[in-house]
Amino acid sequence: MSGMLARYEALIAAGELRPDAEQRTAAVALDRLQDALETEQNLGFLGRLLGRKPSPPRGIYMWGGVGRGKSMLMDLFVETLGIAEKRRVHFHGFMLEVDKLMREERAKESGDPVAPAAARIAREVRCLAFDEMVVNNTADAAIMSRLFTALIRDEGVTVVTTSNRPPRDLYKDGLNRSLFLPFIDLVEAELDVVPLNGPVDYRLDRLGGIDNWHTPLGPEATAQVREAFFRLTDYKPEDAAHVPSAELDLGGGRTLHVPKSLKGVAVFSFKRLCGENRGAADYLAIARAYHTVIVVGIPVMGPDRRNEAIRFTKLVDALYELRVKLFATADAEPEGLYLAGDGSFEFARTVSRLEEMQSADYMALGHGSEG
Numbered sequence: 001m002s003g004m005l006a007r008y009e010a011l012i013a014a015g016e017l018r019p020d021a022e023q024r025t026a027a028v029a030l031d032r033l034q035d036a037l038e039t040e041q042n043l044g045f046l047g048r049l050l051g052r053k054p055s056p057p058r059g060i061y062m063w064g065g066v067g068r069g070k071s072m073l074m075d076l077f078v079e080t081l082g083i084a085e086k087r088r089v090h091f092h093g094f095m096l097e098v099d100k101l102m103r104e105e106r107a108k109e110s111g112d113p114v115a116p117a118a119a120r121i122a123r124e125v126r127c128l129a130f131d132e133m134v135v136n137n138t139a140d141a142a143i144m145s146r147l148f149t150a151l152i153r154d155e156g157v158t159v160v161t162t163s164n165r166p167p168r169d170l171y172k173d174g175l176n177r178s179l180f181l182p183f184i185d186l187v188e189a190e191l192d193v194v195p196l197n198g199p200v201d202y203r204l205d206r207l208g209g210i211d212n213w214h215t216p217l218g219p220e221a222t223a224q225v226r227e228a229f230f231r232l233t234d235y236k237p238e239d240a241a242h243v244p245s246a247e248l249d250l251g252g253g254r255t256l257h258v259p260k261s262l263k264g265v266a267v268f269s270f271k272r273l274c275g276e277n278r279g280a281a282d283y284l285a286i287a288r289a290y291h292t293v294i295v296v297g298i299p300v301m302g303p304d305r306r307n308e309a310i311r312f313t314k315l316v317d318a319l320y321e322l323r324v325k326l327f328a329t330a331d332a333e334p335e336g337l338y339l340a341g342d343g344s345f346e347f348a349r350t351v352s353r354l355e356e357m358q359s360a361d362y363m364a365l366g367h368g369s370e371g
Contacts, residue, residue, distance in 0.1 A: 003080040005030075022196050026194050027076075034081050063166050063167075065366035090130070093244060098121075121151065126158065132164070133163040135171040145186060148183060149186055170184060210224055212357065213358060214330070215329070233262045245260065245261055256286070267293075275308060283318035287319050291325060296328070297329060300337055309343060334351045
């Protein structure tokens with residue numbers, strides 16, 4: 001007996017969640033899918049005994065802005081789903097696992113490794129639940145259509161996923177995107193697309209008044225952005241040592257190591273982002289991939305740090321253009337970061353943008369939206 005909708009309504013009644021029409025629509029859809037999966041469990045067992053491939057219930061693709069409750073609904077769905085063959089996994093971690101399985105299959109010299117890798121995944125799972133599907137490297141984009149066709153149509157796995165973007169905006173402007181378009185067609189054919197863009201940004205509520213800009217540098221500032229990261233990602237502070245990293249595809253065979261990457265939130269050092277030779281295209285790749293960026297260790301810059309100041313300006317421009325939320329630790333307030341040196345007069349525009357990015361109006365904008 002599924003309990004998704006009952007659990008959701010109990011949270012509303014207890015005052016732990018606010019009434020939200022789009023959220024409830026998603027909860028009803030997930031509850032209906034639970035019923036289908038639990039009913040199919042018995043019918044599918046007989047079919048597998050007779051050697052017939054199961055026909056899985058249609059999956060669900062939930063998409064919406066930051067903090068609309070997607071992860072919370074996914075957690076409720078998985079927790080209350082009454083089958084054993086279920087798995088909830090972060091999408092980035094899953095694709096790393098797929099890469100490992102495919103390397104193992106290639107070592108067997110058994111031809112195309114995608115189908116056997118999908119078969120190995122499907123041996124232990126009938127419902128695969130992803131949190132935050134985001135595609136930001138060419139290697140993943142190139143295999144996703146074949147991989148998920150094998151999982152859904154050949155192996156009978158039901159897929160449930162969340163994303164910040166509608167299917168047609170996945171891997172937007174990505175390199176060789178034509179290879180990825182069949183995956184979008186597959187999603188629209190096999191999954192019900194459920195928007196979740198209600199009026200309440202629960203994740204921003206969860207920040208509980210944590211400021212965006214923290215100065216001076218030191219343990220207190222670090223503790224504040226660390227707390228923001230855990231609240232934005234629902235990750236437990238005691239698991240800090242296990243926060244996943246990522247390799248962001250910058251195009252042209254180049255990648256950028258992201259020390260902490262989870263649920264659309266990335267953590268970087270200023271030295272990594274602005275102390276190395278980077279251009280506007282690199283910063284736009286970051287802004288497309290992450291709805292929130294945390295930058296630590298921003299120094300006061302003088303004439304000897306002209307190049308770093310110019311790169312920081314390009315970074316802020318890219319984040320601002322795509323309405324990325326910025327949290328930072330710095331040695332000074334924005335107006336005190338770059339007072340002398342080439343371009344210091346023009347840096348005033350960056351200061352203005354940094355101040356606007358701390359406003360409630362800016363924080364309420366969706367990722368990638370126009371102001």
